[in-house]
Amino acid sequence: MSEFEQRNAGVVAVSTDSKFSHKAWLETPRKKGGIEGCKYPLLADFTKKVSADYGVLQETSGVAVRGLFLINTDGVVEAILVNNLPIGRNVDEVLRLLDAFQEHQKNGVVCPIGWAKGKEAINPAQAAAWFEKHAK
Amino acid sequence: MSVRVGEKAPEFTLDAVVKGDFKSVSLKDYRGKWLVLFFYPLDFTFV
Numbered sequence: 427m428s429e430f431e432q433r434n435a436g437v438v439a440v441s442t443d444s445k446f447s448h449k450a451w452l453e454t455p456r457k458k459g460g461i462e463g464c465k466y467p468l469l470a471d472f473t474k475k476v477s478a479d480y481g482v483l484q485e486t487s488g489v490a491v492r493g494l495f496l497i498n499t500d501g502v503v504e505a506i507l508v509n510n511l512p513i514g515r516n517v518d519e520v521l522r523l524l525d526a527f528q529e530h531q532k533n534g535v536v537c538p539i540g541w542a543k544g545k546e547a548i549n550p551a552q553a554a555a556w557f558e559k560h561a562k
Numbered sequence: 563m564s565v566r567v568g569e570k571a572p573e574f575t576l577d578a579v580v581k582g583d584f585k586s587v588s589l590k591d592y593r594g595k596w597l598v599l600f601f602y603p604l605d606f607t608f609v
Binding site (some may be wrong): 430433434435436437438439440441442443445447448449450451452453454459460465467468469470471472475476477479480481482484487489490491492493494495496497498499500501502503504505506511514515520524527528 | 564565566567568569570571572574576577578579580581582584585587589592593594595596597598599600601602603604605606608
């Protein structure tokens with residue numbers, strides 16, 4: 427979580443469960459399938475409206491699929507990652523995206539395939555120089 | 563309705579559990595900060 431805090435980012439999780447279910451899960455030890463000690467808020471979309479608004483409500487089952495939205499400081503969506511139910515997420519990829527969008531916001535550069543913090547991004551005005559140096 | 567990159571994220575205000583307490587959480591609470599908002603199907607599964 428500190429990795430997100432260092433990047434001025436909050437994290438919140440949403441499901442269509444009730445807040446009471448969330449509380450029970452938060453109070454269940456990890457070894458029993460719980461998430462005791464989890465530091466970020468769990469939101470209860472009990473009416474399923476927010477899941478529907480974000481386009482992640484699976485109508486056949488009534489639950490939300492694993493959708494992740496990266497939202498910038500102005501409330502604009504910068505990235506969307508959606509997995510079907512069986513597959514979990516990759517925190518490192520979310521941090522990489524945050525780094526890339528923040529690099530772009532701060533310096534106006536664009537981040538090519540595989541970019542990660544510490545690698546050289548592309549200044550659009552001098553893209554030719556970047557390709558000269560990095561293209562194989 | 564669905565969400566697209568480059569567009570405003572839909573506003574929401576929901577009941578939540580924050581550090582063990584029941585609270586209300588809104589998208590507006592995060593203006594000026596980045597936000598990772600993620601959905602998962604059910605409590606007592608993985609995320």
